[in-house]
Amino acid sequence: MEKFKHLKELIAAAEEDATKFYDKANGAAGTRLRKAMMDIKNAAQEIRNSVTELKNKEK
Template identity: 65%
Template sequence: MEKFTKVKELIAGIEADVEKFSNAGNGAAGTRVRKAMQDLKVLAQEIRTEVTEKKNSK
């Protein structure tokens, strides 16, 4: 699944910002993490929709 690969890439891409926010309290990194989490939410919903459609078409 192409979108699942995007989810994994997105998570890997924000790992440094999560560390910066958690350990150093970097506010800008926290903002980037929040935006990435919103993008992740959208991707997850798209995957859920695709899975449901595929399941129901059988």
């Protein structure tokens, strides 16, 4: 569950840069947002892998 909480924190942190990029056309915020999206993707992949691992242990 700790990994899921971390994912939620990453998304919340990216929200400010998303607002700056989309609403104010701030290019630097777009760069930070792209990095945050990659971190979110990697965190989500870790969760997917651990869920699959736990699911397969039960069988």
